Amino acid sequence: MSEPLQPVIVGAGPAGIRAAERLVRSGLRPIVLDEGQRAGGQIYRRPLIDDGRSYRSRYGSGAGKAQRLHQAFEALLPAIDYRPETLVWNISAPERGNQLDILSSGVHRQIGFSQLILCTGATDRVLPFPGWTTPGVYTLGASQTALKAQGCTIGDRVAFMGSGPLLYLVAWQYMKAGARVEAVLDTAPLASKRHLLSLAAHAPRIVALGLFYGLQLQFAGVKVRHGVRPEAVLGKGKVEGLRYRRRTLKGERVETVTCDALAYGFALRPETQLADLAGCRFRFDERDRVWLPERDALGRTSRTDVYVAGDGSGIAGADAAEISGELAAVAMLQDQGNVSTDVARLLASREAILRERDILERAFPFPVDWFETVPDETTLCRCEEISVAEARRAMTAGSITEINRLKALSRVGMGRCQGRMCSAAATELLSGACGVPTGEVGRLRAQAPVKPIPLGFGGGELEARS
Amino acid sequence: MRRRISVDVAIIGGGLVGSSAALAMRKAGLSVALIDKGYCGAQASGVNYGGVRRQGRPPEQLPLSQRAHRIWPQLRAMIGIDAEYIRSGHLKLARTEKDFAKLETYAETVRDYGLGLELVAGSALSKRFPWLSAKAVGASLCPDDGHANPRLVAPAFARAAERAGVTVLEQTPVRAVAATGSGFEILAGDDIEIRCRQLVNSAGAWSDRFAAHFGEPVPLTRIYPSMVVTEPQPLRLPVSMGEQGGSFYGRQVARGNYVMGGGRGLPLADPDYSRPSVTAASSVMQRAIALFPHLAEAQVIRFWSGTEAEMPDGNPVIGPSETTSGLFHAFGFCGAGFQTAPAVGAVLSELVTEGRSTTPIEAFSIGRFRKVAVETAASL
């Protein structure tokens, strides 16, 4: 009755697929749980059905990598227990054994694991500003997903705003797809782009591509602006434009751009809820201004049977995710004593990517001054619809210095998304109000279920729903 | 550098009992220090179900509960917020004749305490509560019972106490405490020395350590609630609900979320911490669907648990220490202290200022466990 426990990989993106591949190579048959309909993750996300586009058309310069990853996964299928459209919504505490609660097609199950490799990926990091909940405002990643996976643009006349290399790439992709790109509004000052010079020595291809996108957009007449801060989405119930400020040599100017959709984001934030429920220890990462599960170079966490890889263990991008997935699998095999792989080359490649990321972070810095000018009436938590003013009032009235207290007393981060869309902002707001570094106001604790589950999920005790 | 504080009363534990006691004592003119190892109201006072319920309590708790019943409507004046307190009514369902008989017996037992219980049975049930879908034999309604938001109440008491002049020390664990003959000396936090004439032990699930330290060991155990909350739903459930002989309880808050609980969470290796139990949550969810079929498609957005203290006889410990003059205990509310706590704060204030309580608390004496311990020893 009791079958031996299998290793379980959560997530079938670049990290999860490479982790699975490495385990299969050593004769194991991992269970791969993924929330998506098709494996590939977000960067190499696949459409529900083939739409006639080539890899080149869909994934641009990443086409080769996307194709290799998808092919690698297809080849793995006979050798793994792959379960798509499966949400892992809880992990038992270490002292309660190795148990996952999963939900698939409305059916709840508990499954055990011998080891667990968490490859949970990332979402866009966003910050609130007036009007960010208006229909037609999407995350930058969402705008790319709409095009890549659904063959749609989020509007006809689209403006892009934020910080990060993705900003220029997606704007360029939209232009190629036939949308009118009304503006590219970079929140970083132009001067920060000087850091790309030092990146050119390490990663000339990245810089060349960035230049290529930027120049093509400019040649096409797209308005590209730097040092931008948004003031407000124009339009009620739908996007009609964006009013923003920007710093110029002559001082600050207020401008508007007319558009029917806006995509924005500030790099990515890791999905760490499952590592939290697994009981992994966390540390604050100064560069990404976020709490991450503690990990060694290979992906071992503080919990002996749990490993982390990919952007969910620290934002480093898809190439690094592939490497870290393989490394986490190697670490797991090493810990079982059945592999002696030389990982020096993999570690060196990952290190090189992480160094590039450091430079990119300086070229596309996080707007640390965001809350100095965000008006009080701005919605902070889009689930519970709590305003910046309400959060600030709760902070003052309750002498709050810790993020979970802010949640308890103001409901910020208490809604359906469990703070995925507002925790970065709430953390910045609270640390700013307290006058302490971002890392000193604590970490929003994850709670099961990490995503909503239907109340009627179990017709009987943990059984299929009728 | 050592910080020295000298006060009339020090209170260990900033839950709803400690923080309401602090406010009451300050209003009575005493200088007070309120000490919490974490944040005020973050433990049992903050994670409980939020029921403000008298129905179902044993008779010996009802005088205290009635006193609290008069305090709850005054929250806004006392602490600046109403904490979402409403007198929605508390409805206790009986699924069997036997359970209904128990409700009838209870109503008879507490008849003289003024709870105004209404027993409803048979076909009258669906006329009186048309929103009730579940099959039930009968029910008992306490119309003036209700619910409030537990996350808000104790912190607001603590902040009101602070505004009134109480020294509130959060994230300040008590490291040592000793009776000096004329009072107490406490070492807390990194380097805080507190001297006081009188001391209150309202440290919730951590109270037994302090009681034992003063020679009064108590059979306190820890219990962990297992709670479930849904996304906002159209308003439909007007009362707070419980079940006779069952372990389901549920209410709908003004924003629409259903807050429901039942069963127990599970402690972690460090028993200060716990997790909701998936088994308990599943049975709560199944019972919720049976009671409210319209919730079948509602999404659950969060489970939670916490740490509460339970005494073997179901009653709290409230009153003076029997070993140490100037020490008062108030803990062990068995998962049902939310409603009574503001009255316990008032009682504690009376005890330290006048040496007696105007509300009967004899049943909650810590001595009852000494007697048990002695008798057990004698019979061996």
Add this chain to the structure above:
Amino acid sequence: MSMHAQFRRRYRLDETPVPFSLNGVAETGRRGDTVLTAILSVSGRLRQSEFTGEDRAGFCLIGACQDCYVMMADGRRIRACSTALQPGMAFITGRGATAEAAHE
């Protein structure tokens, strides 16, 4: 009822039509659509928020923000960005839809 379409299709234009209904009106999506794509290709709203009643039309599109829940006529609630469109699905996104459908 907002009549403008938020999304613009760029590919799969000639893909097999998939009929669905939106607030009782017959509409057509395409094979390979998510529910979100199907609805936003003919409309500008997926739901209304509980507390302010403001229109919402999704945000992250990858199942993280939980902003794209859509009420179906049969009372089910689905996350539009991660649910494939099926022929005959009926959605209610209009004002007051949440309350009415939930009381069925």
